[in-house]
Each structure stands twice: as structure tokens, then as C-alpha cells.
Amino acid sequence: MTRISLIFVAAILLVSALAGGAVAQTDDGDDLYESLEEMVPAYNANADAVDLGPINLAGTTNVYIQDGDSEAVYSLTMDDRNRITALEDSRSEDAVRKITTDRATLAGIAAADNPAAAFRDAVANDDIVISGEDGQVVEGVKWAVVNFFKGFFL
Numbered sequence: 018m019t020r021i022s023l024i025f026v027a028a029i030l031l032v033s034a035l036a037g038g039a040v041a042q043t044d045d046g047d048d049l050y051e052s053l054e055e056m057v058p059a060y061n062a063n064a065d066a067v068d069l070g071p072i073n074l075a076g077t078t079n080v081y082i083q084d085g086d087s088e089a090v091y092s093l094t095m096d097d098r099n100r101i102t103a104l105e106d107s108r109s110e111d112a113v114r115k116i117t118t119d120r121a122t123l124a125g126i127a128a129a130d131n132p133a134a135a136f137r138d139a140v141a142n143d144d145i146v147i148s149g150e151d152g153q154v155v156e157g158v159k160w161a162v163v164n165f166f167k168g169f170f171l
Contacts, residue, residue, distance in 0.1 A: 049082070049089070049120060049123060049124060049127070050091060050104075050106045052124065052127035052128070053091070053104060053123065053127050054104060055127070056126065056127040056128075056132050057101045057104060059130075059131070059132050060100075060101055060132040060133050060136070061100045061101055063131045063132065063133035063134065064098060064099045064100045064133045065098065066131075066133065066134075067131070067133040067134050067136075067137050068137075069099060069137055069140075070167070070170030071163060071170060072099075072140065072147070072163060072167075073097065073099060074095045074099055074114070074147075075095055075096060075097040075099070076094065076095065076112075076113055076114070077092055077093070077094045077103075077109045077111045077112045077113065078092065078093055078094075078095070078112055078113075078114045078115060078116055078147075078150075079091070079092050079108050079109055079112040079114075079115045079116070079150060080092065080093060080115070080116045080118070080123075081115055081116065081117045081118075082118060082119065082120055082123060083117070083118070083119045083120070084119070084120045089120075090107065090108040091104065091105060091106055091107070091108075092104075092105045092107065092108055092109035092112055093105070094109075099133075112150045113149065113150055113153045113156045114147060114148065114149055114150055114153065114156050114160060115147070115148055115149070115150045115151075116145055116146070116147050117145070117146045117148070118139065118144060118145045118146070119144070122139050122144040122145060125139075126139060140167065141167065141168075146164065147160050147163070147164065148160045148161065148164070149161075
């Protein structure tokens with residue numbers, strides 16, 4: 018029970034730190050988006066073979082890609098087995114969580130032989146940060162806790 022309490026406190030702190038921010042869509046993100054589209058079958062084929070511990074991304078997630086002074090946003094939807102079922106080149110109003118990363122990290126995942134393992138490694142190494150989308154307090158708390166303790170299970 019103490020572990021859950023610590024995770025909850027960490028989540029609140031993370032949500033507080035991540036609040037706000039405007040997003041500008043970049044025009045040069047199309048090549049990355051196309052690479053991600055091509056990567057989906059390989060990711061899905063390997064999703065079951067990669068242990069993500071308690072991380073489950075079922076539902077819709079906005080992916081914010083930092084690229085210098087600009088930021089691109091994609092959205093993806095996953096099923097309860099962490100398989101990608103939809104990928105869009107725009108932000109989704111239905112997203113409950115967000116992934117924040119940089120272009121090089123996503124390009125590396127898209128080019129990997131096992132994109133699911135590359136994703137897991139990027140999360141473990143903090144090259145990808147998962148948190149609640151703005152206004153999603155419960156999801157924010159959950160991911161703050163998961164991020165705080167992920168070193169124990171990833």
C-alpha cells in the first residue's frame with residue numbers, strides 16, 4: 018500500500034509540472050509520420066514479446082514530438098494488448114494521455130527491427146515520457162506514479 022501512495026504523490030507532482038503549453042504543427046513531420054505508418058505492422062507483431070510491466074496504453078494517446086523550437090503532434094490508439102489500431106497525423110481531443118519525445122527517438126523506433134522493444138527501451142531511458150493529457154487528472158496521477166517507479170519493472 019505504501020508503494021501506491023508514493024506513486025500517487027509522484028503522479029500529482031508530475032501533473033503539476035506538466036501543465037499547459039501551446040502546440041504548433043510542423044510541415045516537415047510528414048516523412049516521420051510515413052515512417053511510423055510503415056512501422057505499425059512490425060510493432061504490432063512484436064507487442065506481445067515485449068514486457069512493458071504495468072504500462073498499458075489502451076485508448077488514445079497524443080504524441081508530442083519536439084523538433085528544435087517547433088512541435089508536431091500525432092495521435093495513436095492502442096488496444097488492451099498494446100497493439101496500435103489507429104495512427105493519425107493530428108492531435109485527438111479524445112486522448113487521455115500524452116507521450117512526449119523528440120524526432121530522433123521516434124525515428125529510431127520506426128527504423129528498429131523490433132519497434133516494440135525500442136519503444137520499451139525509450140520509455141525506460143526517459144527518451145519517451147508518458148503522462149496524462151492536459152485536464153486528465155486521474156491519468157496524470159497514474160502516469161506520474163508509473164514514471165516514478167518504472168525503474169523497478171522496466
